[in-house]
Structures are given as C-alpha cells and as structure tokens.
Ligand SMILES: Nc1ncnc2c1ncn2[C@@H]1O[C@H](COP(=O)(O)OP(=O)(O)O)[C@@H](O)[C@H]1O
C-alpha cells in the first residue's frame with residue numbers, strides 16, 4: 001500500500017537534513033507503529049507524505065498503491081486515499097466544521113469521479129460517527145477546532161478520518177494530551193476502521209496507545225532513520241528500556 | 252481664508268458645469284447655503300490630508316469619466332427578498348419600474364416634490380446633518396451634493412415598517428453623472444430597513460442623511476454595483492437619539508473608485524451604531540472607507556468592522572475615527588480594519604484614530620494586513636479541498652466578522668452568495 005524507499009528530506013529554508021534514508025512499507029490490512037524520541041523526524045515524515053510546504057526531498061520515493069505521492073498536490077494525495085491525523089490540529093475561525101467536512105468529502109469524491117454525497121446522507125453519517133466518538137453535534141456547528149479542548153481536537157481528527165474513509169491512515173501522536181478514557185475512544189475509532197483494505201501508520205512516543213491499537217509491526221526511528229523493526233514486543237522493550245539503547249544500537 | 256489657486260480653479264470649473272435645481276424657498280435656501288460651503292472649503296484635492304490615500308481628482312473633475320456598461324450574468328441581489336422596490340436609472344427616479352411609494356407606517360416622497368413645497372419636515376434635516384458633519388473634518392463633496400442633488404427620496408418611518416425599502420440604482424449611460432440625496436427620518440419606536448444596490452451611474456455622488464429618534468431602529472444593507480469602471484463618492488450622515496440603533500453594512504465588489512464616508516453622531520444615551528463593510532477588489536480597484544463616529548452621550552456603543560480582500564494590485568483604504576467627547580462616559584467603542592492581500596502587489600492603507608476626552612470609556616482598535624494563512628490552507632487541502640476552494644473558504648472566513656454584522660439572515664445570505672460568486676468567477 002505505502003512504499004517508502006530511501007527517503008531523504010531537508011528543510012527548504014535551511015541546510016538541515018531531517019530524514020536520512022527512511023525505508024518503510026505498510027501493507028494493506030496492517031498496522032505499523034513508529035516510535036522514537038522527540039525530534040527524530042516522525043512528524044516530518046508524516047508532513048512530507050501529505051505534501052506540506054517547507055521540505056525538500058533530496059532522494060528516495062514514496063508510493064501509494066504504486067502512484068508517486070511526492071508528485072501530487074496535497075488534495076490529490078487525499079483523494080488518492082491518504083489521511084494524516086495531525087499532531088497539532090489547528091483552529092480555523094470562520095470555517096464551520098460541517099461545511100468544511102462536507103466540502104472535503106465531496107471534493108474527494110469528485111476527484112475520484114464518484115457521485116457526491118447528499119446532505120441528508122452526509123448528516124446521517126456524521127451524526128452516527130460523532131456519536132461513536134462521543135462528539136457533541138453542537139460542536140460540529142462551530143468553526144473547525146475553535147474552542148475545542150486538546151482531546152476534542154484529536155477526536156475531531158478521528159471523526160474526519162471516519163468520514164473520509166481513507167485507505168492509508170497516518171496518525172501523528174494522536175494519543176498525546178489524552179486521558180485514558182479519551183485515548184480509548186480514539187483507539188476504538190481507529191480499530192473500527194481496521195479493515196483488510198486499509199493500512200495504518202501510527203506514530204507515537206509512548207507505548208500505551210499500542211495497548212489499545214495492537215500493531216502488527218513496530219519501527220523505531222532515531223535521527224531521521226528507521227533503526228530497528230520488530231513485532232509488538234519491540235514497543236514493550238521501549239517501555240522498559242527507553243530509547244537510549246535502541247537508538248544507540250545502530251548509531 | 253482664501254483657497255489656493257489650483258483648488259479654487261478646480262472648484263469653479265466643476266461648479267461652472269452644473270445647474271442648481273429649482274425648488275421652494277426652504278430648498279433654495281438650503282442649496283444656496285451648501286453652495287457657500289463648497290466655495291468656502293473648495294473641492295478636495297490630492298494634497299488634502301483627508302485625501303492622502305485616495306486621489307479625488309476623478310470625483311471632482313467637471314466631466315465624469317466614462318464607464319462602460321456591464322451586464323452581470325447573475326440575478327440581481329435581493330431579488331428573493333420581499334421589499335418595496337424603487338428604481339433610479341442613472342440617478343433619475345423611474346416611476347414605471349418602481350412600486351407605489353406607499354407602505355404601512357411609511358411615507359416616501361421624491362426630493363423634487365418635497366423641495367417644491369413651501370413647508371416640509373425635511374427642511375430640518377436636508378443639508379443640516381451634512382453641515383454638522385463638516386466639523387471637525389471637511390467633506391466638500393457632500394456639500395456639493397446638497398447644493399446640486401437633482402433627485403432622491405425623503406423617507407419617513409412613523410412606526411415599524413415591515414418590508415425593506417429597496418433602492419435599485421441602474422446604470423444605463425456610459426457618461427452619466429448622478430447626484431442623489433436622500434433624507435430618512437425614523438421616529439421614536441419606528442424601525443426601517445433600507446437596501447441599496449447597483450452601480451447607479453458612471454459617476455455617482457450620493458448623500459444620505461438619517462435621523463433616528465429615541466428608540467428608533469435603522470438597518471441599512473448595501474451592495475455597490477459590480478461595474479468595473481464606475482466611480483462613487485457616498486456619504487452617510489446619521490444622528491442617533493437615546494436608545495436608538497443604527498446598523499449599516501456595505502459590500503463593494505469591483506468599481507474602479509469608491510469613497511464611502513460615514514459620519515455618525517451619538518447624541519442620546521445608550522444608542523448603538525454599527526458600521527461594517529466587506530470589499531473585494533481586483534486590479535485597478537480603489538476602495539476607501541472613511542468613518543467618523545462621535546460619542547456625545549453616555550453608555551453608547553459603536554462598532555466599526557471593515558474587511559478588504561485585495562488582489563492583482565488593488566488598493567484598500569480605511570480611515571476610521573472614534574471621537575469621545577467630554578462627558579460621554581461608559582462609551583464602548585470598537586474598531587477593526589483588516590485586509591487580506593491575495594498577492595504582493597495589492598496594498599492596504601489604514602489610519603485608525605481614537606480621540607478621547609472622557610475618562611471612563613472602553614475603546615479598542617486594531618488594523619492588520621496579511622496573506623492567506625498557509626497552515627490553515629494546508630490543513631484544508633490535506634482533507635481533499637482543492638487549493639482554490641480552500642482559499643475561498645478562508646477568504647469567506649476572513650470576511651465573516653463584517654458580514655455577521657448584518658442582523659437579518661436572508662440579507663446575510665444574499666451578501667454571502669454575492670461574495671461566493673465573486674470568488675468563484677476568479678477561481679475560473
Ligand atoms: N519547519 C521546520 N523548521 C525548523 N526545524 C524543523 C522544522 N520541521 C522539523 N524541524 C526539525 O526537524 C527535526 C525533526 O522534527 P519532527 O519531525 O517534528 O520530529 P518528531 O516528530 O519525531 O518529534 C527536529 O530537530 C525539528 O526541530
């Protein structure tokens with residue numbers, strides 16, 4: 001599904017290499033986790049995959065179902081089925097949640113040559129999904145993320161993911177800032193989307209999210225590289241030993 | 252004080268090309284007095300402080316610059332609103348195209364008729380609020396209007412008026428030079444909504460004097476026509492009594508030259524005045540909002556909310572002042588002017604001013620100029636919104652604070668759909 005080869009990325013504005021040859025393949029139906037210390041390049045990887053400005057790919061490739069992601073505009077990547085749940089979802093005053101999400105759903109459908117979703121259909125679906133995530137429908141009438149608590153913002157990301165039904169989901173520290181109950185809600189939301197045709201890349205700093213979203217594969221990232229790959233037990237190793245040794249093993 | 256020669260010459264050149272309309276004694280006296288004011292002040296010139304951001308030349312010169320006629324492809328704004336339609340073509344009242352000038356709690360007359368009568372209540376307002384608005388800043392184009400206005404309406408609301416009164420200004424001649432002057436009187440407990448739309452003329456000089464008595468309510472929503480080459484200098488002079496409400500919103504999309512002045516005097520306690528504007532400019536568009544609000548009573552609230560979207564070298568100007576007179580305690584004054592620059596060529600020139608002579612007041616003002624928020628743009632695009640649509644959503648969001656100043660939702664929707672149309676046409 002997602003195939004990243006030797007991805008090298010530097011900042012556009014300064015001469016700073018952040019990703020130094022990332023290799024990673026996520027198969028359909030699988031959940032991969034990336035763990036790693038702060039500043040190792042996890043968010044950068046998610047931004048480069050989703051097409052944010054400010055980065056320059058100096059080498060390597062990233063394909064989604066064989067299509068070159070790096071050649072596409074952000075909206076084309078979304079329509080192709082890529083979704084990023086942001087580490088820090090921003091507030092957009094003046095843009096209503098509902099309007100935004102319905103426009104997004106239909107823009108993606110249009111780009112894929114599919115029929116648009118009617119407003120009735122949309123409303124029904126969003127009410128259902130919001131309920132599962134315990135998001136008050138009143139909140140949806142507000143501008144995007146404005147006045148939302150940290151946890152509400154993260155749940156709103158998962159709601160968007162559920163509405164857009166992407167095939168490749170990247171979650172960037174969706175667990176940070178969540179209490180245990182909120183984390184369970186988010187994990188349930190993600191688990192409900194697990195499906196043979198869908199891949200997940202779950203970025204997290206801590207092991208605890210992975211108690212709820214059981215990964216198939218765990219990668220450790222340090223200093224812009226994947227330094228170790230293993231099964232779920234690797235996450236537990238991090239929990240007990242910290243990153244120090246793991247990151248050091250290769251470096 | 253004698254006027255500088257250039258100013259004197261320009262003023263006399265303009266006056267020489269104009270004819271004062273006939274009228275009854277009161278109207279003639281008001282017009283002669285106004286002509287005196289014009290001669291004393293002289294018409295605006297480039298060097299005048301109050302015109303430093305806007306070149307008044309094309310508004311002053313004897314001949315109106317030609318403005319090509321423009322056929323809009325969309326249905327006229329406010330079409331879905333149940334309203335009393337009053338049509339002016341190139342500044343001339345068109346009785347055939349208008350509804351009957353009647354309505355419950357409402358009397359409407361043409362200025363020419365009111366001016367012809369020997370005695371008329373309009374005598375106490377016509378040119379009177381304009382004169383009061385000449386200090387401390389001179390507004391000679393308004394005095395010129397009072398002296399020469401050939402048409403206009405005299406509107407009297409004596410109670411709640413259910414249907415909006417809608418003035419439709421059509422532009423049919425490339426060289427039309429229209430001067431309209433309206434007088435509006437809203438009695439105690441009365442309420443009136445006035446709509447205005449259309450380009451009006453190649454060059455349009457309009458004055459509206461509004462007197463809102465104690466507890467009266469006046470709402471004004473205006474959409475200035477889309478004609479690219481039209482020019483307009485408009486003035487609103489309003490006087491507000493105790494517990495009265497005045498709210499005015501203007502949408503300006505296109506138009507090569509617009510200067511909208513709004514001069515409000517809060518004379519009764521607990522009065523409320525909101526003035527807002529959204530403008531969309533492209534290319535050689537020049538748009539100037541000049542607002543002067545005087546607080547001369549206690550516990551009054553005033554808001555100025557002006558937002559401008561500028562692209563391809565368009566220019567936006569805002570000069571806004573809040574003057575709080577001695578004794579106007581508990582004044583609540585708010586002013587914001589912001590521009591969204593869609594490229595590097597466009598510019599926004601702002602002069603926000605506060606002048607406060609009372610000690611117990613809360614006044615704030617702010618002015619900003621910025622580009623589209625890249626973070627927000629990326630967020631929206633990452634969810635699949637094409638760049639153009641995402642930019643338009645953020646542009647609408649930018650304008651929202653001004654548009655939300657319109658209380659009536661149907662009118663708000665009418666304005667929003669105009670803005671969406673303008674944005675969509677530019678998205679191609
Ligand atoms: N836009 C940017 N400007 C400056 N430094 C950046 C930028 N983006 C990332 N970095 C730097 O790149 C490194 C990796 O950051 P990031 O990808 O956020 O790491 P992580 O998500 O693993 O904590 C850090 O040193 C960070 O400071």
Ligand SMILES: [Mg+2]
Nearest residue numbers: 042043087173
């Ligand atoms: Mg990060």
